[in-house]
Amino acid sequence: MGSLKRAWLWFEDRTGLMGAIGPIIKHPVPANSASWFYVFGSATLFAFMLQVATGVALAFMYVPSAGEAYQSLQYITDQTTFGRIVRGMHNWGASAMILLLGIHMIRVYMTASYKFPREMHWISGVVLWALTVIMAFSGQVVRWDQTAVWSMIVAAEQAGRIPFIGTWVADFLIGGGTIGAATLSRMFAYHVFIVPALLFLFIGFHLYLVIKNGISEFPQAGKPVDPKTYREEYKALVKKKGIPFWPDAAWRDMVFGFIVITTILLIAIIIGPPALGPPPNPSNLDALPVPDWYFIFYFAFLALMPPAMETYLMVFGPLLVGALLFFLPFISNKGERSPLRRPWAVAIVALTIVSISGLWAIGISSPWSPHFDAKPLTVEIIGADSGPIYRGGMDFNEKGCLYCHTISGQGGLRGPDLTYIGDRLSADELTWRIMNGGLNMPGFGGTLTNKELSDLVIFLKSRTKEH
Amino acid sequence: MSEKTKTSEECSRRQFFTHISIALGSIAAVMVGIPIVGSILAPIVKKPRPIWRPVGELKSFTVGDIVKVSFIDSSPLPWAGVTAETAAWLHRKGQEEFTCFAVNCAHLGCPVRWVAGAKLFMCPCHGGVYYEDGSVAAGPPPRGLYNYPVRLHNGQVEILTSPIPITTI
Structure with missing residues (x-):
């Protein structure tokens, strides 16, 4: 009998470990x-x-x-x-x-x-x-x-x-x-x-x-x-x-x-x-x-x-x-x-x-979150480089609209896609909605100047299929 | 043990041993358990004393602006590192009139951001939005932003350190 085997037998004799575990695993x-x-x-x-x-x-x-x-x-x-x-x-x-x-x-x-x-x-x-x-x-x-x-x-x-x-x-x-x-x-x-x-x-x-x-x-x-x-x-x-x-x-x-x-x-x-x-x-608020x-x-x-x-x-x-x-x-x-x-x-x-x-x-x-990193609308997307449509498009970028609304594939998902909003709502309806908000949209009545509001509405009215 | 030796005296003697053993074990567990469990539960009752922290000179804040201010919370432990820092949104409304908002969304505590162009606080987590005055503009928050006490002291704007606001029902 090898010494290894003898040692094993001695160990098993004193501890009985295999005798106890063997039947369990088998x-x-x-x-x-x-x-x-x-x-x-x-x-x-x-x-x-x-x-x-x-x-x-x-x-x-x-x-x-x-x-x-x-x-x-x-x-x-x-x-x-x-x-x-x-x-x-x-x-x-x-x-x-x-x-x-x-x-x-x-x-x-x-x-x-x-x-x-x-x-x-x-x-x-x-x-x-x-x-x-x-x-x-x-x-x-x-x-x-x-x-x-x-x-x-x-x-x-x-x-x-x-x-x-x-x-x-x-x-x-x-x-x-x-x-x-x-x-x-x-x-x-x-x-x-x-x-x-x-x-x-x-x-x-x-x-x-x-x-x-x-x-x-x-x-x-x-x-x-x-x-x-x-x-x-x-x-x-x-x-x-x-x-x-x-x-x-x-x-x-x-x-x-x-x-x-x-x-x-x-x-x-x-x-x-x-x-x-x-x-x-915790003081770094740039968190997602x-x-x-x-x-x-x-x-x-x-x-x-x-x-x-x-x-x-x-x-x-x-x-x-x-x-x-x-x-x-x-x-x-x-x-x-x-x-x-x-x-x-x-x-x-x-x-x-x-x-x-x-x-x-x-x-x-997470469509419910504002997209803070949304890419601003470009002049090409806005379709003008001066005038009320351009100014309205820039306001759309700067007033936070873009974080929640998509136009031509850029922007957030929280609110409706506004790419063709001009086909759906009249200027009055747009003004009313922007001023008062609704559902999950804040009202911007207290934020926008009259000029900004009218520019935005003109910009949004220009969002149509044939434009 | 055979029936013969199991006298009533034996039984009560055995019961006594059983009871005394269990009692000793329980008493020992309770005795050591009070300090052990107590030390773990202590943060529930032991609250740090709020203190005023300066966040900047009066003239460094523009009237009408809302800016983020950072400060150290009330009693940071020496190994807290950057976690000792905390922040608030400070609104200078008039010459000496300030409002200070907690950065935590009243929905589930995520850090709201001030979007100056839109004049809105927006939460990145679940879409909570607040107006300039802290009231709810949209999303799930059950109430407006919390306020921290703010005061002017020797030309410094100071904020009273407060616990993270927890919305309860």
């Missing part, structure tokens, strides 16, 4: 669960492991101080060996984790794996989802640039709408009345200690449950879950047709996990981490705070909801979604699992994906 799972549909949970876990590893590496270089974090991020990105790749992996790993978690959740919902006896699998999963969202947000804040600072204020303002305790929650989040040194230290503590500790705890619980109740078998239409008999049936199923999880089922997880991790690494090398915005100076892609749809939601309802939607909307997800297994924990027999489940998933994609697409162009 536990039998239903043969039809060894499917490509079932790889997303483990892939999320792999992405999380990468987040832990890259996060620890970043902590070796990052300074969680409001005055210095920005410089340390520049240092990590530009001056350290591999720091750029590590930051890139941490960023794209977060994106991957959000995406894979979403797919995993959709898969579990579509196959109704949350039904008896796996209610707690789902609930612990919902907690993990919420914790991941907090990680995504706090991660964006500890990337302490201008957008981070304003995102933090936007978050505090949303918390402020909570009835009765809003101001307290807002102050708790930003660590006092203003953004400052306390804000970053607190977000760092959440992002690096509190939430990861909870994640470890709930991932452990989630995995323990998977071992305890077993991986759900791939659903078949016409085979409903009956809590009275399910456990016996499942036991018989894995006994008769089960395969060992490791390696018969797990190889797919490893293959898919490998693809995920490699993709993250490649993107980190090729694209790298997101560019840092300007420094986190837009969150990372996974929050863009919510950013759009905040802009588009009816103002009269917004406080309720802002506070109770997320609560309601959270509660619905949390209590889902109690709404139905038995019956059909196959998506073929659950048309409503399919419809809900489709509707969710369509709404989020729609909001996301609108959020990217």
